[in-house]
Amino acid sequence: MARFIVVVVVLVAIALLANKYLFGDGDAPPAKGKAAAAKQDDAKAADEKADDAGEDAEELAADAAAKKAQAGGPAPKFPAEDAGEEAAADAVASADVDTDLEQEPGVEPKLDAEADLAAPGEKITKMLPAETVQLGDPSLTAGIPGEGEITLEEMEVWLAEPKNHVVLKPELPLGLKAGEAEMKGLDENPLTRAKIELGRQLYFDPRLSSDASVSCASCHASETGYAAATKFGVGVEGQEGNRNSPTAYNRILSGAQFWDGRAASLEEQAKGPIANPIEMSNTHEACIECLRGIPGYVKQFNLVFEDGLTIDNVAKAIASFERTLVTGPAPWDYYTELDAFQQQFAADIEDLDALKEEDQELYNEYMALKKASDDHPISESAIRGGKLFFSEQAGCTACHLGANFTDEKYHNLGVGMDAKEPDLGRFVISNEEIDKGAFKTPTCRNVAQTAPYMHDGSQATLEEVVEWYAKGGHPNAWLSEKVKKLELSDQDKADLVAFMKEGLTGELPQVEEDRLLPDAEVAKEKAEEELKEEKAEAKAA
Ligand code: HEC
Ligand code: HEC
Numbered sequence: 001m002a003r004f005i006v007v008v009v010v011l012v013a014i015a016l017l018a019n020k021y022l023f024g025d026g027d028a029p030p031a032k033g034k035a036a037a038a039k040q041d042d043a044k045a046a047d048e049k050a051d052d053a054g055e056d057a058e059e060l061a062a063d064a065a066a067k068k069a070q071a072g073g074p075a076p077k078f079p080a081e082d083a084g085e086e087a088a089a090d091a092v093a094s095a096d097v098d099t100d101l102e103q104e105p106g107v108e109p110k111l112d113a114e115a116d117l118a119a120p121g122e123k124i125t126k127m128l129p130a131e132t133v134q135l136g137d138p139s140l141t142a143g144i145p146g147e148g149e150i151t152l153e154e155m156e157v158w159l160a161e162p163k164n165h166v167v168l169k170p171e172l173p174l175g176l177k178a179g180e181a182e183m184k185g186l187d188e189n190p191l192t193r194a195k196i197e198l199g200r201q202l203y204f205d206p207r208l209s210s211d212a213s214v215s216c217a218s219c220h221a222s223e224t225g226y227a228a229a230t231k232f233g234v235g236v237e238g239q240e241g242n243r244n245s246p247t248a249y250n251r252i253l254s255g256a257q258f259w260d261g262r263a264a265s266l267e268e269q270a271k272g273p274i275a276n277p278i279e280m281s282n283t284h285e286a287c288i289e290c291l292r293g294i295p296g297y298v299k300q301f302n303l304v305f306e307d308g309l310t311i312d313n314v315a316k317a318i319a320s321f322e323r324t325l326v327t328g329p330a331p332w333d334y335y336t337e338l339d340a341f342q343q344q345f346a347a348d349i350e351d352l353d354a355l356k357e358e359d360q361e362l363y364n365e366y367m368a369l370k371k372a373s374d375d376h377p378i379s380e381s382a383i384r385g386g387k388l389f390f391s392e393q394a395g396c397t398a399c400h401l402g403a404n405f406t407d408e409k410y411h412n413l414g415v416g417m418d419a420k421e422p423d424l425g426r427f428v429i430s431n432e433e434i435d436k437g438a439f440k441t442p443t444c445r446n447v448a449q450t451a452p453y454m455h456d457g458s459q460a461t462l463e464e465v466v467e468w469y470a471k472g473g474h475p476n477a478w479l480s481e482k483v484k485k486l487e488l489s490d491q492d493k494a495d496l497v498a499f500m501k502e503g504l505t506g507e508l509p510q511v512e513e514d515r516l517l518p519d520a521e522v523a524k525e526k527a528e529e530e531l532k533e534e535k536a537e538a539k540a541a
Pocket of ligand 1: 203214217218219220232233234235236241243244245246247248256257258259260266270273274278279318
């Protein structure tokens with residue numbers, strides 16, 4: 001119990017001090033030297049630390065007061081700030097009282113107010129145990145609670161909650177789950193709710209582009225399966241590239257990005273479109289400059305990352321958001337679970353009444369699987385298509401394999417190879433002859449939502465795609481050995497299409513798309529309005 005109290009008191013103190021430190025005086029990152037010096041105090045006794053914390057709190061309060069005086073006139077002020085100051089002082093006071101508890105062996109929390117507040121978000125992240133979450137959980141992508149544009153006040157309240165800075169240990173939904181060991185990028189760029197939320201705002205924010213007209217979502221929109229319905233991506237001033245926009249979901253299972261794999265990670269990928277002249281047509285410098293002018297971004301970056309607002313951190317936040325975009329369980333996943341069970345326990349389920357009496361647990365498991373499958377029905381045609389997809393006859397799983405239905409490798413199917421100057425794809429990156437005209441195998445999950453298809457968007461429907469495979473692709477010197485003319489009846493082809501359309505379509509996460517940060521002027525006006533209202537209320541009281 002004593003341990004519990006100490007931990008709770010300390011956590012509350014961190015949260016409130018973090019809140020105060022960050023939001024009390026805004027955007028200047030605290031001096032590193034001081035923080036480093038303070039770190040050396042780690043070895044000191046716990047009660048000394050509590051004292052330090054008290055002094056720091058006073059120092060901070062004095063700092064904030066000085067800042068306000070310096071600014072001259074009524075600087076916009078947020079109610080959360082006041083509440084934070086008081087509560088932080090309270091928390092520090094109780095930490096003082098509890099110092100004898102804190103000395104209990106083995107539980108001394110490694111807290112040094114100043115060192116740990118150097119970048120509160122990241123420090124809290126390191127101090128608290130990880131939270132296990134299932135990707136696709138709507139709470140990850142629901143945005144900061146509220147309506148309309150995000151106000152600084154709403155943001156501050158939400159960011160002051162330690163749970164939003166805890167490292168998340170993601171699990172994958174049924175279907176993708178088989179690929180859980182293959183999840184990429186989490187060690188280098190740990191997920192937290194605050195980072196995902198920052199990435200969500202950036203992903204939907206057209207201010208990342210040169211004329212504030214194009215966001216990532218312009219070419220990777222949720223309505224079109226996080227891809228685009230156009231043949232090629234359409235960027236600033238309607239400019240067109242020469243490749244089709246692939247989907248931004250299930251990226252957590254994917255290493256190299258782009259059709260030719262030229263970006264080694266999602267983080268590296270995210271920086272590309274911002275500076276691409278025909279996409280967002282910006283420079284990284286101008287993009288950062290623009291974000292620096294939006295107060296809410298500066299605060300979030302300072303809180304989430306030790307080194308604040310940089311283009312690499314923009315990329316890290318966006319990548320974190322993208323990693324939460326996963327396809328939910330599809331009818332095929334429920335069907336295969338049930339099917340595997342039925343094969344394993346064929347004898348047991350012959351007589352269900354007997355099973356119910358003899359092995360209630362197994363009976364319940366069976367009934368649950370059966371219900372899940374019944375709730376997500378799949379047609380006979382789609383089931384036949386699935387079996388065909390995995391068969392030698394169609395051979396799709398020579399490349400579309402694993403939890404995300406892709407080998408993440410590059411193959412030449414002959415798409416676009418009849419052009420005068422064909423796009424040579426992976427070859428341009430690798431310079432390997434075998435990679436001429438080869439492109440990265442895309443996922444088949446939720447593929448019904450991401451038309452048109454192929455790297456050049458040349459195929460409008462899944463029916464066309466299946467015809468392409470049936471005729472053995474387009475002959476050229478580098479055609480993959482795995483692409484051959486297929487013996488498929490019209491029914492077989494229809495079954496393959498049904499498998500992809502109904503069998504492999506699962507739900508995508510619910511994502512808040514409209515709640516973004518206001519521009520600086522709007523934010524200032526709102527803050528001033530709030531201040532006026534507060535004053536009026538105070539007068540009335
Ligand atoms: C103008 C349209 C456009 C915009 C804006 C755009 N993209 Fe893309 N995106 C594309 C196209 C086209 C490709 C494929 C390019 C290639 O492979 O050469 C692509 C590729 C990708 C990929 C690789 C997927 C894979 O399977 O390899 C990801 C991830 C991605 N974009 C995310 C983003 C993010 C994040 C942003 C915003 C920072 C963004 N895109 C902005 C059109 C766009
Ligand atoms: C040799 C490896 C290979 C085999 C075998 C293969 N695919 Fe593909 N698939 C790819 C590659 C690579 C692409 C992208 C090619 C391009 O754009 O040039 C692709 C593209 C697709 C697409 C379009 C996806 C999108 O988002 O644009 C679908 C659908 C598809 N394949 C389904 C199938 C089916 C069904 C089969 C079996 C009949 C099959 N594939 C067999 C490698 C393969």
